[in-house]
């Protein structure tokens with residue numbers, strides 16, 4: 001049976017998007033890995049399954065390329081209104097998100113960040129503002145939940161960090177029972193940040209929307225950033241703004257590249 005898909009990306013963080021609003025699609029970790037494989041499959045960082053909503057326009061489920069299902073995906077959330085061609089509400093396991101079309105992409109209300117250690121989770125209680133832990137050259141991170149868990153290290157030069165080497169060690173540290181996404185960020189001014197991400201279940205990506213959200217939220221919590229910030233990721237720039245009620249509003253591009261069919 002052939003499976004129709006859409007290939008999309010947000011700043012090079014790429015997705016296979018399956019629209020199952022008109023008919024259920026069976027997915028498991030093995031099929032996700034097969035579809036995500038960049039040599040024998042279609043290839044993507046994450047696989048996104050869109051379904052019919054009851055209280056919302058649609059539902060969205062997210063799997064990393066390693067087959068792990070996760071709670072949030074910022075760049076993919078911007079792809080949904082682009083695919084639908086309209087503003088929409090999206091139900092995810094992390095809650096309801098509001099997305100609206102904007103110039104060449106979308107703006108998404110990603111909700112309020114979480115800072116409590118149990119929400120991430122961490123294996124035991126700890127100050128998540130400046131954690132008393134370190135790995136190699138990286139230490140004293142902040143931890144932030146934006147539907148999924150993130151660690152944020154503020155460093156002088158994010159491109160001087162061998163993230164491909166240290167990322168997997170941190171991702172799988174026993175301190176993080178559900179693993180964790182790892183962000184390194186350099187603050188250029190109160191309105192500009194340069195950052196990179198080692199993603200849980202996907203590795204180094206060109207961009208991580210929830211990573212940008214977490215970095216912005218951590219910087220705001222530490223009094224280092226203004227209420228609207230440009231974040232420069234390897235694949236391009238996102239704008240993060242804090243709403244009056246403390247929500248994270250993320251704006252940036254989202255692109256439909258092609259559609260196709262597969263027998264995988």
Ligand SMILES: N[C@@H](CCC[C@H](N)C(=O)O)C(=O)O
Nearest residue numbers: 073074075148200208209210
């Ligand atoms: N690239 C996504 C994040 C996808 C999930 C993440 N790797 C996790 O495991 O939590 C984004 O743009 O937020």
